[in-house]
Amino acid sequence: MTDSPAPLPRHGRWFRVIGGTALIAAGCAAFAVSKALDPQNRGAIAGILGVIFGCTYLGQGLRGHHGGSSLTGRQEGRPRVSLAPGTAALGVVLGWIVPGLGHWIAGLRTKALVYFFVITLTFVAGVALAQGRNLDYQRDWLYFLAYGWNAGATALGWLLTRHLEVDHVIPTLQVGYLYSAVAGLLNVVAVMDFVACCADRKSHGEAPA
């Protein structure tokens, strides 16, 4: 519970500083090139993810320790809630359908609310920017690979907007795609966090729920 972050060896620090800077540079370049050359702006997600991961690695390198990984549960003070395997699996499925619902049933209400509001608002902002025209799975199947991680909102949005056609120029259409796709990818982080902090049954005894 209180294990402090492991310090990085010297070569590990430099690897993260140089690698993080290179990732930020590559991310900005991918974003700019995609913006300049690709009318559909498909490289922008990769660019943004490159910058985000680059900042994470650069921060770890400059601080000199991991500071914990959200996926391995090593950070200090991470709450551990032990659930029965069936409840944990149910939480993963519920979190996939509604962001934060898995955390809610595990009793982590603050996390659940943050995940729900941030991810849902990002998704809805994307649909609004695209005027409801970014949820056609035949035309936008590539983006559905990202939307699919936020299943409930995507299914509901598709049901409500499936009759809409792109019949006029929408200047913010590509930005709308990007927002909704990032919301889907952020829900992967939320579900992985649930797995890391709520499905840790072996080391923390039996389930309270």
Next chain:
Amino acid sequence: MTPLLAIQWVDFGFLPPICLAIAFVTAATHHTEWRPLVRHALRSWAAIIGGILAFMVAISYLFEWLLP
């Protein structure tokens, strides 16, 4: 290319809200209480936006220098 043009070139305006969402979700993986969570998110958001802004300004000056 001037720095301002470079920032317009990548549509910098829509990055801050999406980076704010990313900052809040990643901060929520580390905290369960509101105050540290919000503090962590805003701090990392400022760092990300500041970093991108500084990088873009630097790159645009570099372009101006390399491609007059």
